[in-house]
Amino acid sequence: MEHRITICTSCTHTGTQCRPGYELIERLRTAIADAGDAVTDAFEISGVACMAGCDRPCTVAYHGTRKATYLFGDIDPETDIGDLLAFARQYAELDDGWCSSVDRPGKLRSTTLARVPAAIVAIEQTEARAS
Template sequence: MDLSKPRPVAAPPYSVAQTAPHQILVCKACKHQGQACAPGHALLKKLRAAIATAGLDEAFEVSGTACLAGCVTDHGKPCVVGWRATAKATWLFGDIDPNQPIDDLVEFARLYAAVEDGWMGGKDCPPRLCDNTLARIPAAMIVTREGTIQ
């Protein structure tokens, strides 16, 4: 990595402010096409409606975001979806087809909200998501001179 060249600074649309206790991020930038991701936008709209219908819209904000770098090929199903919350593990699922039922995504949201630290085993996830798990990232622990913060 050449450290002499300036590095781009994250700014909107890469920065996504969280306004609800939990957040679901849907990739809406297709790196394979170099343009906005139509399947990502479709999934975002569908997932927002499903979360509201399930009565989870107070607990979850569903936001579109820049590339989550989880798709590996341009095979018509490039959607990557992530869950995050303060003091909870972050989850990333890939190869989500917006044309398929999204019941598993809504069920995962229910499970994620119910688990205090967001940490679950693969057997706890809805079946379809088990095969599509890209990452389960532990909650960050940041230690400063003042002490540990989340």
Template sequence: MDKAKEQTHRITVCTDCRHTGAPCRPGFDLLKRLQAAIAQAGTVLSEDFSLQGSVCMAGCERPCTVAFQATAKATYLFGDIKGEADISALVSFAQLYRDRPDGLTRKGERQRALGGKTLARIPAAIVAVERLPALLQ
């Protein structure tokens, strides 16, 4: 099976600034550091996650922004990520996120370095669609 097909989780880093219309150097640096840290964390983690850069993720007031996504799991968007200082917290979050069937985590379970940096937690769309008939009754 193709490695890209096996990866069920995605980490996306904002690497393009809509304000300047140019690449975001801190975002690219963060992406490279995070790729190296995920690879160093072990084969299982690096096989489960794809990492990529993205156009503006509208977290401009709190750069750098990083999103964690997976099918049928909540999506997380973090901001104010400070390069090397937050890398280990992001790797720890990746492990926690991967191990949760719904992706949901509580504030107290996340690394302290991510405290106050959660910009959004978006419930999985599939959960909302599955529950819709029950909610309409």
């Protein structure tokens, strides 16, 4: 797999014990499998205990080899699957993973918590300065 979607499994809705991450993982896996296009083969979906987005459950990260990483918060497994699938398609096509917030689908325009540049860029620039 060259792309990964990681979903927080410890996020809870305020005042409840509900952990929407597990439901989100299953719904997104199903949506990607049902998509029947390049996204099906390009992404692995997994859960992780915490991504420090506790105030904005549920958090979802997109990462890829030599690509910027995105962290989204306030994701609802019942209403946001379409936006997550659309972003997976978009992200798979981006050479460096970089896109503007206005180019992200639906709710993901306003729920981005972080965009982290690919680590390889920092390494390449450091090596260039050293020579």
